[in-house]
Amino acid sequence: DPETGLPVERKSGRFGPYVQVGEGKEARRASIPKDIEDFDLEWALKLLGLPRIIGPHPETGHPIEAAIGRYGPYLRHDGKYAKLSGTRDVFDVGMNRAVDLLAQAANRGGAARGSREPLKVYGQNGDGADVKLMEGRYGAYITDGTTNVTIPKDKDKDALTLDEALAMLAE
Template identity: 45%
Template sequence: RLFPEDKGRIVTIFLLNFFRKYVGYEFTANLEEELDEISAGDLNYKEVLARFWRDFSAAIGETSELRISEVLDRLDEALAPQLYPPREDGSDPRACPVCGSGSLHLKTSRTGGFVGCSNYPECRYTRPIGGEEQGGGDRVLGEDNGDEISLRSGRFGPYVQRGEATEENKKPPRASLPKGWDAATLDLERALMLLSLPREVGKHPEDGQPISANFGRFGPYLMHQKPDEAKPVYANLKDPNDVFEIGMNRAVELVDHKRANPGRGRGSAAKPVRELGEHPEKGGALNVMEGRYGPYVKWEKVNATLPKEMTPESITIEQAVALVEEKAAKGGKKTAKKAPAKKTTAKKTAAKKAPAKKAATKTASGETDA
């Protein structure tokens, strides 16, 4: 099944309000017929493009003159039935449920659209466009050690929170719901599991340092750092539930494997699969590397993919030289410019020496005449 996301809702309503012609059935049907005529050679494609761009460019020009507030007001009005459904008690569906005096309006940020209170920044109430229809409404899940555990909705999605923000504790513990967790079915037990993170899986048997599991920006992971390491090692976990269930044996296996195979992080260089030696004519290391699309030979800035009949183990240095020379010739790399540079230097040297010889001849001639 497909589920509309907040950005998708915003884009759809925007197009329907400001570019209705171009998302309508009649326009797309006529355009399809014109494309068939172009394909059959009965219509000039340049004429179709010119006509389309003339009208479309004018529509863009009109829309670009609108202020963002005007666009948001139009979208807010169009989305009102979905954003502000009638309440059971008959109260104003646009009234802010937190401060009571503010009015809810559609707003936008770098991450997409959301509903927020007009009293911002005094009132910081926000919720996703889907609101309570997506199971993201604020609700109390229960209590733990005297603290109220609640499920809340923010502009970045649903999250759980322990207690309330106070003067002494302006940032109470919070935890976002992992991908795949349904806010509508979340209970107190699972909320407490999230708030208890990071979870210490155990101590690494080699150095006694803890291995911890947690959720991060890119999903669930394990973390371990040896005493002599400048940075910790992070190993990804496939299943979000592994954060709470993975045991020591598997955790040690994953972090050790990641440490032995760090991969190509940002700024790190790949290690050769096989070192073939120096280029016999021009110098520079010839190495076989493993790339995203298969093995290749690397020499200076030239990368030449290995043909299917060659393997990193079987390729010879002669074959590698032939591959990089062929690739350099096709790509116009700097390697082709080295020879002319040497000739230029030689010519300059010869030009300087020639006058010296002539001068010597004249001097000798002058002495003879004398």
């Protein structure tokens, strides 16, 4: 490593090949991604230098970082993440593209996992808990906060009454 004068070593571990600078607890390590064919000292130094700070976000002023993690290359800003398509993107992505990717990831985030807002509140059960119609990962369901019941496909979720919902929760 030109900065520290320590040797850069290519090693093989239980999670695959990696590069290392230094020894013991002070050693810096980085996995060698599978999508890099022309791996050399220059690549090793780039990987060991991650995460790369792209710059301050134009709206918040907080740094945007590009890095390679367990699930591949990504961008990080204020606890929000966006996936990058390849290892080279970690070193090539600029501020404009980074801001776009983070905005797209933020817009995608909530819709993919279903909304936590009820589609409809039927009323209250005997215990005073709200009986709600929710949309989940596997379709519409009714909940009273403790019990969840999936609405069968042949039933119209919009035509359901409080009494029918309570009967389904009691089953």
